[in-house]
Amino acid sequence: MQARRLLRGGPREHRRPDHLAGAAAAEAEQHADGQPPRHGRCQGLPHREPRLRDHRERSVQARLEEPVERGGAPVHLPQVGHGVPHRPPHRCHRLPHQPRHREHLRPQDAPHGAARPRQKYWAGFLYFAGINFGLTFVAAVLCVVFAPTAAGPGIPEIKAYLNGVDTPNMFGAPQLIVKIIGSIGAVSSGLDLGKEGPLVHIGACLANLLSQGGSGRHRLRWRWLRYFDNDRDRRDLITCGASSGVCAAFRAPVGGVLFALEEVATWWRSALLWRTFFSTATVVVVLRGFIEVCRNGRCGLFGEGGLILFDVGDVTVRYHAGDLLPVTIVGVLGGVLGALYNHALHKVLRLYNLINEKGRVAKLALALAVCALTSAMLYVSPFAVPCTACDPAFGEACPTTGKSGNFKRFNCPDGHYNDLASLLHATNVDATRNIFSTGTAGEFRLDSLLIFFAVYCVLGLFTFGIAVPSGLFLPIILMGSAYGRITALLLARFARIDHGLYAVLGAAALMSGSMRMTVSLCVIFLELTNNLLLLPITMFVLLIAKTVGDAFNPSIYEIILDLKGLPFLEAKPEPWMKDLTVGELAAAKPRAVTLQVLERVSTVVEALRSTRHNGFPVLDRPRPGVSELHGLVLRSHLVAVLKKRWFLPERRRTEEWEARERFTSAELADKAGDVDGLDFSPEEMAMYVDLHPLTNTTPYTVVETMSVAKAVVLFRSVALRHMLIMPKFQGPEISPIVGILTRQDLRAHNILGAFPHLANKRKTH
Structure with missing residues (x-):
């Protein structure tokens, strides 16, 4: 992704429209005669004093007397009341409501949205929530009725299987089909979840079907694959499938191999190294082929992008000893916030277990209730922040009102965008791409980032655990990137590294603080961002976050294993x-x-x-x-x-x-x-x-x-x-x-x- 330049922080000069200049001149004449303006006397309305904006302290007459450059020579405009005929405005004419500030406008105060009836907002919300509701309903019904084990990420069950615990009906053909369709519905519905965990489960299901020679229940058998129908080969194939799923999710082949080694595999053999590497290499080749096919928008809105999801490789990273303080703070916060997130999620999952025990209707109702909460928070939250003026240096359309675009208009006037809506109303990948972008220290306001972080924390806690396929990776990345940028803004005096790179470090720290991985996460983030210069400080942040997190509670996957009652044996005995x-x-x-x-x-x-x-x-x-x-x-x-x-x-x-x-x-x-x-x-x-x-x-x-x-x-x-x-x-x-x-x-x-x-x-x- 091309780096975007900084927003100019100063206020913009807005030219006054001609029809408003005449009305303001007439109003000024009334003030000169000692008469109050007659805005509110039409149709029996009570008289009200006009509200003047702070930046209108100069009289209109004085502004009109200023010379204007035309063709290189100053030209004085004719003055109102000095030989120029002027028609005063109609006594019933009202000036449109103007915002108080130039740079930041409230979305609800925008001129083009003030005249809209309130029903328009309700209609928009019902349309937005209705589509999300339908997609969530499809994903939840599939999981509740046809394949209950397809709900969730599936990674804890893969870890348990490779540890020696075989969960029934976990890697079959029904789980594979429901996982694919349910993931599409759940991710498209706007729920705070990712597709990465389900992709790992999908890879494991495919590997299990290959090891069994197909599905005997559905009469799909290939006898030549029965050679792999034994416990050892099945474990190896499921390990390869899990690494392939990580590779497909993050487009990180080496990171997928290390993820299988560090996180899911209990017993590792040297032969598994080249087998998992071969699997991830095959995934990369297939991905590259589909990327070529999907060029020029052939595959729709989600078919674009290359092998590197969040490219910040064009940024030269220079850091010194003074940068260790903010980087250390990012790492410590990642460990503390990761441990708090694990603790809160543990409490929520215990509550969800009690609800899910009441039957299928309770599971479905819980999923739909979380969908309604998500739609409401995503729709209402952008109204809490003001609009931001577009900078011509952006190099792309601003604002945008279509299906794609980085600068969402969201009820803002022309030339302005809503930075919080640009994050909340984009896909998770696009939101991560925006918040990782470099050279954009002024593009996102501090209050917008705080609201974004709070919204994703709440939705992340209440979304994980409902009866839909879900993943933890991308929600944690978004939360971590938000607090990384917040740290950079608060420590701007010490933070000389680009704010987008602080977002990368925050995402890595929060993932390490929650999942307690180091080596695989380090390589995954290097492959995600294509910037090898980040390696030293990324390693430093990951180690700090893991150490701090381990001092409080276990990793998130260990907590889920304990809640599910799976007898997972840890490497270190008590x-x-x-x-x-x-x-x-x-x-x-x-x-x-x-x-x-x-x-x-x-x-x-x-x-x-x-x-x-x-x-x-x-x-x-x-x-x-x-x-x-x-x-x-x-x-x-x-x-x-x-x-x-x-x-x-x-x-x-x-x-x-x-x-x-x-x-x-x-x-x-x-x-x-x-x-x-x-x-x-x-x-x-x-x-x-x-x-x-x-x-x-x-x-x-x-x-x-x-x-x-x-x-x-x-x-x-x-x-x-x-x-x-x-x-x-x-x-x-x-x-x-x-x-x-x-x-x-x-x-x-x-x-x-x-x-x-x-x-x-x-x-x-």
Whole structure:
């Protein structure tokens, strides 16, 4: 985006229209005769003294006597009352209301809008709110009725899945379709949300469908893709999909790779680096192709722009030691405001959870109520600020009344624009582009920026959490850019860096203070702005904001994960966990359900129906009186055996080729089904199942004396679902298995529920 020059701050000289000059001259003559002007005596109206503007202190006669340059020589205009015939104005003629100041006019005081009836404003609001209402209704109905998991950004669920938590119905074809259509409706309705989070979810949904070879529910299957239908490849593909979504949203390929590494991926392998890079490179090539197709307005209002969204690369950034003070203030404010935003959003989301539990109607009503609030605030807020005169140095149309344009007229007179309406009545991308623009220190007033920041804070808190696809990135960027410019205006004595660059630093600081990311955000903002000279101070601001934010509360995504009840394991265990052993933790649980390698069908069915466990330890008796651990069998494998009715009439061990003939890898990779609908005859219940071919004989085991802190680190780093606990001493009368731990058992609040005395140690740490 081309940098725009500074607004000239001084007042403009407005030439007086000829028909007003004559009327004012007649009024001056009446004052000279000692007679009051007769404006209000027509039709029985009471007499009122005329209001004079401050800048009319000179008489009209004196202004008319001033020489005017014509052709290089001064020429005196003829004077009223000195030989020039003059027709006084009609006694019922009223002077149009003129504003008090030249430079800043109130929108409601504009000459072209003063004569409009009040119904025009109501009609405009109803038209504006009605369209927003309809678009929000479509997006909310799709999410409430067809795909409830498509609401929200989807990034917390992606983080949870890559951490080992599989949320049902999260990455299917219905979620993909609803996410695309719902995002279009939600963003177009003017709600304070972005498309970045939904794009990340869309990329993950596409990756999941590719890993499964299509959608079996909708009979869309590609057999050649079934090779990727396993947990490891599915995780890798979803990681690539998430990075591709960030790349598509910000047009930042390297930033997308680092976002996947820093934020969403729990387990990172070297092979993932080039795979995610290949994915983002493909996205950039496709984006570039569509940009070429959409040149010259072929794709409408939203089809313009290049690979760099907010280009400030033509600005040479020079900063010195004195600039560290305002930059540090921006970073500290970013951390504090980010933590406050997370805290307030946590409270609002808890309230929304109570409302959403009341059913579909409550969800839909909440979304429509937020839409009505948004429309009202966006429509009314620009009336609170005065109009600003256009500067001829802008280099573009000013003011504008069409669908696009950076200087919205919004009921202002000719030659003026409303700076707050230019931000609120533009798309989020255009608003960010305007507020990031360089060389525009006087384009936005301080009161307009304060109102803009307050409006987006309120709408951001109440919009996130309703039943529509939504993202957090762009609303936080807009709030941060506003407070960055506010800081530059308040610290103008110290701020020698361009105000647009302070907006960039404010946006980066607030995102880091809320999301607690550093490396990926730094690269994303460099790719967004195309200015490598910003790198040192951007790194400085991000580190300060993250450090300050971490001192108050967790990141916004961790808060959402906790509210959704997803058992996400953090990389760092709680300090008090080292005082508890896994043996003590297993003793506080019910005894583990075990199976024998040759087990009766009735025992297997009873174990599946009486528990919800997804893994069962398998024991073997090599000789009488001796029992040893053989391995671990998954619930899904047991269900597959029961569905296939692979039973044996006698106790014997089967060969591996028998299992390969009976089961395919795809069947064993399917998720566990329900056994309640399976019926077995008494003869079948008395038969046996050989678990040798289906058992994982090398499960991860730990000794009962290991601390819970070490167990958490091992569980997370190796991507485990189950961890078997072995006794410290072996013997004939000792069971080879002490217990089994799952992800839920290692969560901090679950441990504190079983061991309340550890809460005191938690406070001391």
